[in-house]
Amino acid sequence: MSLIPATHYIYTPLNQLKGGTIVNVYGVVKFFKPPYLSKGTDYCSVVTIVDQTNVKLTCLLFSGNYEALPKIYKIGDIVRFHRLKIQEYKKETQGITSSGFASLTFEGTLGAPVIPRTSSKYFNFSTKDHKMVEALRVWASSHLSPSSALLKLCDVQPMQYFDLTCQLLGKAEVDGASFLLKVWDGNRTPFPSWRVLIQDLVLEGDISHIHRLQNLTIDILVYDNHVQVARSLKIGSFLRIYSLHTKLQSVHSESQATLLCLEFHLHGGTSYGRGITVLPESNSDVDQLKKALESADLTSQHSDRFCQSEHEDSFPTPSSSGSVSLYEVERCQQLSATILTDHQYLEKTPLCAILKQKTPKQYRIRAKLRSYKPKSLYQSVKLHCPKCHSLQEVPQEGNLDIILKENATKTPDTKLHNTLLYDSKIWTTEEQGGRKVAVHFVKHNGILPLSNECLILIEGGTLSEIYKLANKFHSVIPVKSGQEDLELLDLSAPFLIQGKILHYGCKQCSSLRSIQNLNSLVDKISWIPSSVAEVLGIVPLQYVFVMTFTLDDGTGVLEAYLMDTDKFFQIPASEILADDDFQRSMEMIMDMFCPPGRKIDAYPWLECFLKSYNVTNGTEQQVCYQIFDTTVGEDVI
């Protein structure tokens, strides 16, 4: 019989927390730093949780006892905190350990057994807690995206941060600021691991075992604050290393061949949860790791083709039979910010291989967008003629008034008014020296349609007048009085205005025809720009985004052109200049590709389809690359 009455804990939803109180909370781990020794006297762990109210809470957990801090192993774990103090810091609510703080941690996976991890000897755990955990699991499964940072060594790429679950095989002192860990997870890396030079005698571990595993082991250098943690690790233990950094390095061997190898660094500091934890044998991920280690393929050694010299020109290509591409089929890989709309069957080719090959050729690549040009949206939107392929600038609005004025006749010719095609009306402005503006309303079977279905022809209007009319009427065509008929203006001016969109024609490829041809248009209600252009003898120009992407996949860098009407960005280039929402979307996409203030390692990968081709510029031959059949991934828009 217990002398202590059963305590009924009340759990405060995260949207009801108030500064100065001490509460009990439940939450799903959204971010965490595994416990590390602070600069004070205690261990520290920073944990951000979220619950069904979708409110986040960052908690600072301190304890002189490492074991007393929550045993969180991955994002998505569920925690219960008792006696958490709520306080305000920089206008944000935060949680901090208070006297008597205690925690339980559970796996976040739906269906996994609900077993609390804790160092507390006595703790309260009822069916109510069981239900709390399961409810949070269900909520998280549909509201939080699973962590993508946990990778197997076979899926690791150059230039990335990831979390590794592995077994420790060897360790060695390197110097005061760095320490070497030799680990494996049963998988082979796409490039052989670098080998950190150490004095033979300092390596602790089964050297013959390590030698037998050869390229299944990787070398990790850990720095600064992680050194003393690494030093204390036991050989054979199972580890999770958080935010491990990969870097591709080319090494020159004695034979002057260039070898590519992959470096693994655990940098100093605790940013992004950098650190090492020892996983218990009971951990379900350790079970899986053990299976992978048992079934690891020790027979086939790392192929030499990944470490070949630059003089050879035989990087594996999709055609080389039976070979596996450099970036082997990716299993649990991270999502790409762009995806292919075709050619998914193609294997990926590293940029260093593309740069060595002859043109023209097509490739599937995976790379990061190191930088792009132009930075300004207004400079990236151009007009493209699909017939002669010329590119021209979009006329600036300031110049359009001048173009319209220069193009128009002084006075509308009343002889040309009121025909079978249109009814005419003329206005005289009171100021501006009695400027005359004629508007011709195009009829549908002899009858004037509703204004929102009506095409009007305008003579002598200014740009702002045209915009006002385009807002009210379906379409506007600026015209002038000719000898026998109304005529289109010079193609420096737009030939059609619909809403805020100005449609231009190609001066080179168009041969203007009479306005009367509008009569031949069957559908006089929708006034499709391409149909209007066709009957008027105009080859319409397309609005396109023209950009240069500097792509980098860690093996090489190349510049590729992108010309896009709407397929790549999923934003119509024709409308973006007149639409704030589209402009914001575009900005978001570019900031997602190249997050400002971040290093390239944190950028997302882009999967692209690339074509190489030759351009002759005078006597100079140049190889160019263009992006095709690629689109921004739906989940990132």
Place this chain on the structure above:
DNA sequence: GTTTAGGATTCG
């Protein structure tokens, strides 16, 4: 009953 850190990658 203090401080630690207060998420936001290194530059080896």
